[in-house]
Amino acid sequence: AQSVTQLDSQVPVFEEAPVELRCNYSSSVSVYLFWYVQYPNQGLQLLLKYLSGSTLVKSINGFEAEFNKSQTSFHLRKPSVHISDTAEYFCAVSDAPTGGGNKLTFGTGTQLKVEL
Amino acid sequence: DGGITQSPKYLFRKEGQNVTLSCEQNLNHDAMYWYRQDPGQGLRLIYYSQIVNDFQKGDIAEGYSVSREKKESFPLTVTSAQKNPTAFYLCASSRSSGGPYTGELFFGEGSRLTVL
Numbered sequence: 001a002q003s004v005t006q007l008d009s010q011v012p013v014f015e016e017a018p019v020e021l022r023c024n025y026s027s028s029v030s031v032y033l034f035w036y037v038q039y040p041n042q043g044l045q046l047l048l049k050y051l052s053g054s055t056l057v058k059s060i061n062g063f064e065a066e067f068n069k070s071q072t073s074f075h076l077r078k079p080s081v082h083i084s085d086t087a088e089y090f091c092a093v094s095d096a097p098t099g100g101g102n103k104l105t106f107g108t109g110t111q112l113k114v115e116l
Numbered sequence: 117d118g119g120i121t122q123s124p125k126y127l128f129r130k131e132g133q134n135v136t137l138s139c140e141q142n143l144n145h146d147a148m149y150w151y152r153q154d155p156g157q158g159l160r161l162i163y164y165s166q167i168v169n170d171f172q173k174g175d176i177a178e179g180y181s182v183s184r185e186k187k188e189s190f191p192l193t194v195t196s197a198q199k200n201p202t203a204f205y206l207c208a209s210s211r212s213s214g215g216p217y218t219g220e221l222f223f224g225e226g227s228r229l230t231v232l
Contacts, residue, residue, distance in 0.1 A: 009156065032217075032219045034219065034220075041225075043122075043208075043223030043224050043225045043226050044159075044208075046221070049218075049220065051219055090159065094219055102210040102212070103149075103161060103174075104221060106151075106159040106160075108156060108157055109156075
């Protein structure tokens with residue numbers, strides 16, 4: 001069975017400072033990894049994903065994550081955060097799709113709070 | 117615009133009542149999902165459906181029921197057997213055929229159920 005661990009439930013950071021949100025996963029097979037973002041009282045939106053190829057993946061708004069197979073990690077980083085990045089971030093894992101569909105297992109989420 | 121519509125956004129229920137949450141998508145996706153979100157617990161899968169007239173239990177299906185009579189619709193009924201139904205419910209969909217695997221789930225904006 002897959003599982004995802006997000007050790008930090010809350011991460012406060014000042015605007016323009018760097019941030020790292022940690023994600024570790026366990027899976028016995030090849031995995032696909034995702035980061036989703038959720039703004040208050042809204043659904044989740046895909047931020048970035050690793051399916052194959054380069055282990056460093058980037059989003060359009062400056063976030064990046066690196067797939068590290070030996071450490072079973074997929075940490076999310078941003079070199080300089082903005083107040084608008086305040087949201088909850090979820091790491092998720094999926095194994096190879098079986099016959100259609102895409103069941104994701106989510107972590108418990110990390111609340112990023114950017115302060116002025 | 118293509119997307120997923122959940123209704124109602126807010127719902128109050130008395131103990132012992134069944135309630136049905138609506139989820140409609142116009143993305144032409146085969147697969148649909150229901151997740152439950154509780155503070156500090158992330159998202160947990162209730163039910164999912166990979167094709168019309170077929171669905172499977174997720175990790176926390178007890179006290180819930182679903183139907184999938186049309187590709188576009190995947191309603192969730194929270195029955196009186198669900199002991200702790202107050203939560204934020206998220207519906208999602210994904211493409212499961214006809215193209216390379218993307219892994220992405222598309223989410224609705226959620227329905228917040230409160231039991232009085």
